[in-house]
Amino acid sequence: MDYTMSAVIATRELTRTKQNGTTSVVEARLGTPILHVNDDGQAWYCTVQVLGIENDEVLAAFGEDSMQALHLGQILAGVLLATSRFSAEIEDNENNFFFPPAPQLEAD
Secondary structure, three states: OOOOOOOEEEEEEEEEEOOOOOEEEEEEEEEOOEEEEEOOEEEEEEEEEEEOOOOOOOEEEEEOOHHHHHHHHHHHHHHHHHOOOOHHHEOOHHHHHHOOOOOOOOOO
16 A cells, blocks of 8 residues: 655654765654554554655554554654665664564464
8 A cells, every 4th residue: 555654753763875875864763653444443553654765655553552552653763764775774772773673473
């Protein structure tokens, strides 16, 4: 599904230092939580976008309420940064870019 960035309520700017020494800004953005209602019920989602890496696509993190959607949106922003092929060039990569870490999944 294609999402449109909702009103941005939080940003984090990081510096990317390229191999040639030049720098650029990478910006993680979280949008206002939105209530999503369909035939199966309702949930909240928070739009997430990271500018300055290879993909500026707007994604969504869904939660049971607006607070959980925001929390999961922060985790998603960290995952997008960590899985970028440029992650080693972005400051604070050793600290998960100061976003909450993704939970570890275990097999049953």
